[in-house]
Amino acid sequence: MGGLSHMFKPEFWNYAKLISGVLRHEMPIQDVVNLVTSLKLDSESINNWKNGVERALKKYIPNGTKAKGKCGECGSENLVYEEGCLICKDCGSSKCG
Numbered sequence: 001m002g003g004l005s006h007m008f009k010p011e012f013w014n015y016a017k018l019i020s021g022v023l024r025h026e027m028p029i030q031d032v033v034n035l036v037t038s039l040k041l042d043s044e045s046i047n048n049w050k051n052g053v054e055r056a057l058k059k060y061i062p063n064g065t066k067a068k069g070k071c072g073e074c075g076s077e078n079l080v081y082e083e084g085c086l087i088c089k090d091c092g093s094s095k096c097g
């Protein structure tokens with residue numbers, strides 16, 4: 001029983017509302033992920049939640065969507081999302097989760 005009520009803590013609720021709001025306004029999922037990634041959160045439980053949300057949302061990014069950032073292996077900016085992972089088109093390295 002305790003596990004479920006945990007999900008309805010105000011801070012969880014607020015962020016869930018925020019995300020469903022931006023999705024309703026047809027903000028690209030990639031931008032929502034970037035937004036969530038940029039949130040500065042100091043409590044450990046909300047950071048766990050944040051990481052979970054990022055992972056969950058990334059699964060909905062269409063394959064081949066251009067990603068922001070640089071490849072950790074070769075420094076190329078030619079990154080795309082593929083099955084929820086970031087793939088470097090130049091060296092083929094992938095980063096999931």
Ligand SMILES: [Zn+2]
Nearest residue numbers: 071074088091
């Ligand atoms: Zn690369």
